[in-house]
Amino acid sequence: xxxxxxxxxxxxxxxxxxxxxxxxxxxxxxxxxxxxxxxxxxxxxxxxxxxxxxxxxxxxxxxxxxxxxxxxxxxxxxxxxxxxxxxxxxxxxxxxxxxxxxxxxxxxxxxxxxxxxxxxxxxxxxxxxxxxxxxxxxxxxxxxxxxxxxxxxxxxxxxxxxxxxxxxxxxxxxxxxxxxxxxxxxxxxxxxxxxxxxxxxxxxxxxxxxxxxxxxxxxxxxxxxxxxxxxxxxxxxxxxxxxxxxxxxxxxxxxxxxxxxxxxxxxxxxxxxxxxxxxxxxxxxxxxxxxxxxxxxxxxxxxxxxxxxxxxxxxxxxxxxxxxxxxxxxxxxxxxxxxxxxxxxxxxxxxxxxxxxxxxxxxxxxxxxxxx
Amino acid sequence: xxxxxxxxxxxxxxxxxxxxxxxxxxxxxxxxxxxxxxxxxxxxxxxxxxxxxxxxxxxxxxxxxxxxxxxxxxxxxxxxxxxxxxxxxxxxxxxxxxxxxxxxxxxxxxxxxxxxxxxxxxxxxxxxxxxxxxxxxxxxxxxxxxxxxxxxxxxxxxxxxxxxxxxxxxxxxxxxxxxxxxxxxxxxxxxxxxxxxxxxxxxxxxxxxxxxxxxxxxxxxxxxxxxxxxxxxxxxxxxxxxxxxxxxxxxxxxxxxxxxxxxxxxxxxxxxxxxxxxxxxxxxxxxxxxxxxxxxxxxxxxxxxxxxxxxxxxxxxxxxxxxxxxxxxxxxxxxxxxxxxxxxxxxxxxxxxxxxxxxxxxxxxxxxxxxxxxxxxxxxxxxxxxxxxxxxxxxxxxxxxxxxxxxxxxxxxxxxxxxxxxxxxxxxxxxxxxxxxxxxxxxxxxxxxxxxxxxxx
Numbered sequence: 001x002x003x004x005x006x007x008x009x010x011x012x013x014x015x016x017x018x019x020x021x022x023x024x025x026x027x028x029x030x031x032x033x034x035x036x037x038x039x040x041x042x043x044x045x046x047x048x049x050x051x052x053x054x055x056x057x058x059x060x061x062x063x064x065x066x067x068x069x070x071x072x073x074x075x076x077x078x079x080x081x082x083x084x085x086x087x088x089x090x091x092x093x094x095x096x097x098x099x100x101x102x103x104x105x106x107x108x109x110x111x112x113x114x115x116x117x118x119x120x121x122x123x124x125x126x127x128x129x130x131x132x133x134x135x136x137x138x139x140x141x142x143x144x145x146x147x148x149x150x151x152x153x154x155x156x157x158x159x160x161x162x163x164x165x166x167x168x169x170x171x172x173x174x175x176x177x178x179x180x181x182x183x184x185x186x187x188x189x190x191x192x193x194x195x196x197x198x199x200x201x202x203x204x205x206x207x208x209x210x211x212x213x214x215x216x217x218x219x220x221x222x223x224x225x226x227x228x229x230x231x232x233x234x235x236x237x238x239x240x241x242x243x244x245x246x247x248x249x250x251x252x253x254x255x256x257x258x259x260x261x262x263x264x265x266x267x268x269x270x271x272x273x274x275x276x277x278x279x280x281x282x283x284x285x286x287x288x289x290x291x292x293x294x295x296x297x298x299x300x301x302x303x304x305x306x307x308x309x310x311x312x313x314x315x316x317x318x319x320x321x322x323x324x325x326x327x328x329x330x331x332x333x334x335x336x337x338x339x340x341x342x343x344x345x346x347x348x349x350x351x352x353x354x355x356x357x358x359x360x361x362x363x364x365x366x367x368x369x370x371x372x
Numbered sequence: 373x374x375x376x377x378x379x380x381x382x383x384x385x386x387x388x389x390x391x392x393x394x395x396x397x398x399x400x401x402x403x404x405x406x407x408x409x410x411x412x413x414x415x416x417x418x419x420x421x422x423x424x425x426x427x428x429x430x431x432x433x434x435x436x437x438x439x440x441x442x443x444x445x446x447x448x449x450x451x452x453x454x455x456x457x458x459x460x461x462x463x464x465x466x467x468x469x470x471x472x473x474x475x476x477x478x479x480x481x482x483x484x485x486x487x488x489x490x491x492x493x494x495x496x497x498x499x500x501x502x503x504x505x506x507x508x509x510x511x512x513x514x515x516x517x518x519x520x521x522x523x524x525x526x527x528x529x530x531x532x533x534x535x536x537x538x539x540x541x542x543x544x545x546x547x548x549x550x551x552x553x554x555x556x557x558x559x560x561x562x563x564x565x566x567x568x569x570x571x572x573x574x575x576x577x578x579x580x581x582x583x584x585x586x587x588x589x590x591x592x593x594x595x596x597x598x599x600x601x602x603x604x605x606x607x608x609x610x611x612x613x614x615x616x617x618x619x620x621x622x623x624x625x626x627x628x629x630x631x632x633x634x635x636x637x638x639x640x641x642x643x644x645x646x647x648x649x650x651x652x653x654x655x656x657x658x659x660x661x662x663x664x665x666x667x668x669x670x671x672x673x674x675x676x677x678x679x680x681x682x683x684x685x686x687x688x689x690x691x692x693x694x695x696x697x698x699x700x701x702x703x704x705x706x707x708x709x710x711x712x713x714x715x716x717x718x719x720x721x722x723x724x725x726x727x728x729x730x731x732x733x734x735x736x737x738x739x740x741x742x743x744x745x746x747x748x749x750x751x752x753x754x755x756x757x758x759x760x761x762x763x764x765x766x767x768x769x770x771x772x773x774x775x776x777x778x779x780x781x782x783x784x785x786x787x788x789x790x791x792x793x794x795x796x797x798x799x800x801x802x803x804x805x806x807x808x809x810x811x812x813x814x815x816x817x818x819x820x821x822x823x824x825x826x827x828x829x
Binding site for chain 1: 391393394395396398399400402403404405416442443444462463484486505507508697698701702705706707756757
């Protein structure tokens with residue numbers, strides 16, 4: 001009974017109930033009730049393991065309402081990986097036959113049937129990229145991911161244009177690229193996620209690649225975790241930063257704005273990439289780079305993971321981030337994640353007087369780079 | 373809980389701010405100790421008037437009330453051991469006034485301590501009490517427990533800064549204590565009574581605290597010792613030489629090694645003790661005091677005294693101290709933090725006693741804490757699933773308190789009596805002392821509505 005949850009009981013036991021997670025949890029800041037913060041969630045799961053509670057509707061809501069941002073992990077004195085605990089809790093819920101929220105059920109169906117969370121035709125995945133790139137050989141694989149392929153290919157095109165200029169070769173899988181599986185992982189659909197991973201693994205091997213780079217923060221987190229031992233995995237911005245450092249790309253146009261770089265949770269806390277985007281932005285002439293009051297490991301989630309499941313919370317959290325940026329007097333928030341881009345843009349609509357522009361770092365780089 | 377009572381409570385604070393589901397009651401059954409019990413319901417008032425109305429209902433129906441801030445307490449103070457109502461004050465979180473002319477701030481009890489400190493710092497002022505939990509702990513909780521902190525040696529603790537309170541008494545009436553003037557001897561000093569009363573005499577709904585000018589300059593250093601007695605003598609000598617540093621902390625060998633395993637800062641693993649010291653104030657005097665301290669450390673056999681040259685190095689020193697509990701907490705699943713406090717001169721004996729107790733009961737204890745004021749934190753590292761070991765742990769804790777009292781010390785420097793130290797209270801104060809306290813409780817809260825099951829066994 002609840003064997004999956006039982007396996008992490010010892011990890012949950014390490015919670016000393018100090019309550020430090022309350023200071024950093026974006027969901028607790030919205031709900032203000034103990035059951036919504038890491039300490040409270042762990043207590044509920046341990047009570048289930050003691051046989052004194054079931055996965056009732058109230059429990060499910062509290063386990064579902066987690067951004068998996070892991071800000072709590074950073075604040076936690078015994079360093080509990082709460083993200084892992086929540087996903088395990090959700091995995092147990094799936095195993096127990098507890099259905100997904102309708103909105104997430106739709107996302108799951110789309111990924112399993114059409115290989116993307118949006119439900120758009122699977123074969124349109126590779127339409128934004130030219131055939132010859134898909135067919136050519138290279139040690140470097142560009143992993144597009146679903147968001148980039150279907151709705152934000154501008155971001156990828158911007159980076160790839162710069163790579164082309166610098167003479168970097170790469171290939172891509174086109175329609176053979178499977179969703180990295182992160183949306184399924186977050187829902188606790190571990191087995192389905194494993195299947196996607198296996199297909200990607202086979203295709204990576206068949207392509208004969210050594211390095212993988214991606215412009216999607218969720219994908220870089222997943223790929224690093226799943227394949228980091230077999231291949232070098234980078235975010236595209238790390239690739240671009242290396243080129244800039246080696247003098248292979250230069251900047252000759254100004255971006256005369258006050259810019260704050262927003263550390264998305266997947267690229268930052270999870271994948272450990274903080275400096276490359278900043279180094280790139282620092283090289284752009286005229287750009288004044290400032291920091292959010294809480295940045296890097298302490299950065300606060302944009303609310304994006306709730307876009308499908310809890311849209312009201314996604315909005316109210318994004319509004320708080322926009323207001324934080326307004327306090328800094330910035331013109332632009334620079335992001336490196338398609339979900340942050342989407343949700344912060346949405347949040348800005350609901351903040352009166354907000355003139356803040358939200359852009360992916362790669363767009364700024366591409367605008368200002370010296371063309372060859 | 374009676375449906376009618378729930379209904380009345382909802383009438384006061386609005387429907388969604390009264391919780392009584394099993395799942396929500398679980399969330400309010402604990403604090404940061406192992407003490408646990410389910411409440412009957414949880415209420416989140418937003419005004420003093422609402423608190424007053426809630427207390428009136430509780431009083432009329434003999435329902436106990438357990439006030440709660442962030443629930444980060446270390447003695448079971450906010451745990452609803454008799455069921456009843458948990459009254460959470462976190463929605464009462466406004467800073468009402470910061471007065472830079474008369475140097476005080478007025479806050480609602482739900483203001484987070486660190487938020488107040490940060491806010492007054494913006495105008496060059498300091499609210500000194502800095503408990504390690506200040507990023508989550510509330511002003512209400514810190515007043516009810518008379519919280520301390522690293523700055524306690526030089527600046528004192530919460531009770532030294534509370535000037536005035538608004539309190540809701542057992543009859544639901546709101547009354548004021550103290551004054552916002554620098555001096556006042558009007559009537560009984562009820563402010564001093566309520567600070568540290570652990571929620572057993574009334575519910576605090578407004579707090580006025582004294583502020584002081586923010587020190588302009590800080591200097592930090594770390595001194596390592598091969599012998600813990602030398603470290604302890606250093607502490608005594610610093611004070612004897614007329615220097616009161618802002619902070620004077622100690623880490624023992626077990627703690628040093630735990631921190632090094634966890635953070636790899638470069639602490640010397642063979643050191644028996646490390647002293648972490650900070651002077652602050654006007655630059656010239658902070659520097660002078662720091663130099664005196666360096667000399668005293670060296671004269672007492674310090675292997676090395678590393679002085680921080682800039683903010684980055686300063687941060688490294690205080691990361692070592694802040695990492696003590698996290699580091700110890702990573703060794704085994706269960707970590708029990710204690711609070712035994714002795715006069716400063718008795719620190720070497722107390723540390724010796726702790727080490728002997730650790731050997732006697734074969735349990736791991738790491739000790740760190742506020743060497744400068746005698747407030748040590750022996751931390752027991754164990755596994756709550758090992759019932760046999762937990763029995764030894766309990767005996768060890770008993771002996772730690774016995775040792776502290778024998779050395780003319782006190783049961784608790786900062787964490788409070790709560791539930792965890794109730795049984796020892798008469799050992800510290802005798803029957804007569806405890807009776808005197810009970811008479812006050814009886815007078816102010818005759819029906820034992822406020823936080824019953826705490827303080828008195």
